[in-house]
Amino acid sequence: MRAEPVGSGVHVPLLHRELVALAAPTQVWSAQDGTMTGGAHGVFHGDWRYVTGLELLIDRLPVAPISTSEDPDWFIFRAVPLDPETGRPRSRVTIERMREVAGGAVTERVTLVNGGGEAIDAVIELSCEVAFTPVASVRAGSPAPVPISLEMEGDEVLVTDGTRTLRARSRGGHLRIDGNRIVVAQEVHVAHDDWFGITLELELIDSSLVLHGTDGPPLADELPRSGRPALDRWMKRAVADLDNLSLDAGHGAFPAAGAPWHMTLVARDALIASRLLLPISTGLAEGTLRTLAARQGVQLDPVTGEQPGRILHSMQQGVTDALRPGVEAPPVYAGSTDATPLWIVLLHDAWEAGMPLETVRELRTALHAALAWMRAATGDGFLACTDERGMGVAGKHWTDDAAGMRCSTDEVGVATAQVQGLACRAAVGAARLLDALGDDGEPMRLWARRLRERFRAQFWVQHEGIRFPAMALDARGRPFETLVSDIGQLIGTTLLDRGEEETVARLLLDDRLSSGFGLRTMATDADRYWPLAHYCGAIWPHDTAIAIEGLLRSGFGDEARNLAEQLERAAGTFDGRMPEVYAGYGMEDTPVPIPHPAACSPHAWASAAVIPVRTALLEGSASTRPHDRVAAVVGLVAHRSVDAPMRSTPPAPSRSRAHLHLVPSAPSALD
Missing domain, CATH: 1.50.10.10 (Glycosyltransferase)
Structure with missing residues (x-):
């Protein structure tokens, strides 16, 4: 197969370093810290990707991730917010972000925990970029999203292409539409030794699904160790x-x-x-x-x-x-x-x-x-x-x-x-x-x-x-x-x-x-x-x-x-x-x-x-x-036998056998 020329804009997404949460036919792909930055990242349902990006900001700044843990039913991403004035992590304040996936539903919960001695004020903003895209085009590295409409429907955001629908709801935050982004935001005042949380709940509906x-x-029940x-x-x-x-x-x-x-x-x-x-x-x-x-x-x-x-x-x-x-x-x-x-x-x-x-x-x-x-x-x-x-x-x-x-x-x-x-x-x-x-x-x-x-x-x-x-x-x-x-x-x-x-x-x-x-x-x-x-x-x-x-x-x-x-x-x-x-x-x-x-x-x-x-x-x-x-x-x-001799020695030099060629880090590596 001829390789695409450099600069063609086609980048086949790679998966070996990514994190997935799934409950068929729904799956969420992200980096290990929970962020979505392109490639195969996003929220998928059936044969379509609905969401391409998910971003968390505290006081309009990204958070600094510190850990990821997995439970059978959810992921928890922990991070620290950055001080808007110094750019350094805020003292005794953490962010806990929980991701839960069920068939046709994704929930993101963001909790700000204040362990300091004083109350703090902050703006929590969680946004998702919406684009309805066939999985085949995502896999090929050339996503081809279809036209969609976004509109407020009471306290919810409704997104549709005429066949598929995404409904977004929030608890603890206010929803708004910004272009093709759904944003949930909230200004919070958190007392010392207290916390505040918001959720973004996505419901994914596809009437054409047969699976x-x-x-x-x-x-199976848990087998003996x-x-x-x-x-x-x-x-x-x-x-x-x-x-x-x-x-x-x-x-x-x-x-x-x-x-x-x-x-x-x-x-x-x-x-x-x-x-x-x-x-x-x-x-x-x-x-x-x-x-x-x-x-x-x-x-x-x-x-x-x-x-x-x-x-x-x-x-x-x-x-x-x-x-x-x-x-x-x-x-x-x-x-x-x-x-x-x-x-x-x-x-x-x-x-x-x-x-x-x-x-x-x-x-x-x-x-x-x-x-x-x-x-x-x-x-x-x-x-x-x-x-x-x-x-x-x-x-x-x-x-x-x-x-x-x-x-x-x-x-x-x-x-x-x-x-x-x-x-x-x-x-x-x-x-x-x-x-x-x-x-x-x-x-x-x-x-x-x-x-x-x-x-x-x-x-x-x-x-x-x-x-x-x-x-x-x-x-x-x-x-x-x-x-x-x-x-x-x-x-x-x-x-x-x-x-x-x-x-x-x-x-x-x-x-x-x-x-x-x-x-x-x-x-x-x-x-x-x-x-x-x-x-x-x-x-x-x-x-x-x-x-x-x-x-x-x-x-x-x-x-x-x-x-x-x-x-x-x-x-x-x-x-x-x-x-x-x-x-x-x-x-x-x-x-x-x-x-x-x-x-x-x-x-x-x-x-x-x-x-x-x-x-x-x-x-x-x-x-x-x-x-x-x-x-x-x-x-x-x-x-070994005459009928089927085995060879544990390298093949003849005329054959091309691929090996890793590593630069040794120390002379002893050559021993």
Whole structure:
């Protein structure tokens, strides 16, 4: 992609240093001190940003922040006001600012506390800049606000664009309109050892929303502490974040993909997150299954990608990001390869985890339709993406752009190894479901067996002395001979035999994939590897978690624990809120994982990744011993074999491997 020229005015907002308070579908983004200064900052509701700035002034001067603290239901920002005459902090006076977010509502409370020996006079002013802007344009770095009207309506301010409405109220202050700003102000006289407060209350209304927040019970009761602080922090925050990401479209709760850009239904994200969470709850799984079944394809529509039996890819409130110049996805888009087998897998696994067979029976028609689509899409070959609208592979499978894979409008596109694993696991699980429902599961078992045979004959490659499953086959059946983390998602699917699973399990601990903080999406010696490239080197926690889940299912407890320790290490650095993705630099480059500046956080599947990690660390193989810092990165030499040799040494000089190049701060750093 060509970079925008300097001075173009396009600045894609970065998120890795920002603070978010959310209760789906509402979210508030700011700096860590609570101020809003541009970029992704603002008050969002659904697919729109309503407020772009929020400013607090005391006697017309900004306050000096001193701390930020978080409670499950609010944030508190503490600051000191400045003396208008000296510019120095006022003695024994503090400001406490509380931010509370609920679905469709945001409240800011400002309290001036006078701990001095004399009364003080001050002017408190809290203002918000209003601009109704589609989220897609904010994400693109070129916000495109629509025309709005602001007017006083009694003691309230009413803002609308004809579809969306913001109502502003205050307690303790006087509201006024100043251009596109809503201002609440109050002159106060505060006695010594006393306080005074004002509030700004925003109500956000969008009659076009089809996805709403939920008021159901929490995802899970508090689990017993593990004695591992980083894991416990991750677990606690993940459960809270998943509760705050929960949405409902009328068929039960499901997790929104992630904040701020994907506060909506993205099928693969919801299906994967719900599956990872099954050990603690089947509630989100049932809601996700029912929501997607209610929108399953029934006709052929080349515009949306709808096909009979196909599970949709995503729902939006309006026009979404351009997938490439001149091409935009519709509000409901079904052009995904992996969503349908993922739906079948979740239905089976939720039933195994305790979801009643009667619920499965209610979804029996959707199951048969999904299986018919998967069989038709696969034919006598592989499950591959077709591109009805010329969108490229965006929306097709989770590694949308790895190695430049593309689908054209007039042929079957690439077939990824990861999707074949899903299809095989879906077929085997469906066979068990069909048997339980009184149908005949044997045809699906035969279908899976034939898929395994084709996969074994065409996907396995030998590259630079190493045997592994190719990342994908192109439209002509030629393999992409690139080692990627997707191979970890094949374990436990029944696509591989035991010997093949052992080969893949060893490769996962090779230091080209295994970073010490999780699995890189692409091996470091690949031509297209770059640690900040989303699908060509960065680390996605859910990707590693799926590998851990499969390793546990297939009895590779030691390998699962190794990878789990890597994610636990990363979670400790991110204070328990795992981002959607982070850079693929390894422990030989940096002592802590490096954030990816554009990652969504919180994100549903990154949060849900804690469950297989917890299982591997607390319930995995009893024979597994914690590995030391180096072994966690490079794997165990004893696991090497002729079939799948591991390399813990750096790749050949002809390969470009990205490392951090740091100027040492002291001579000892060179030792």
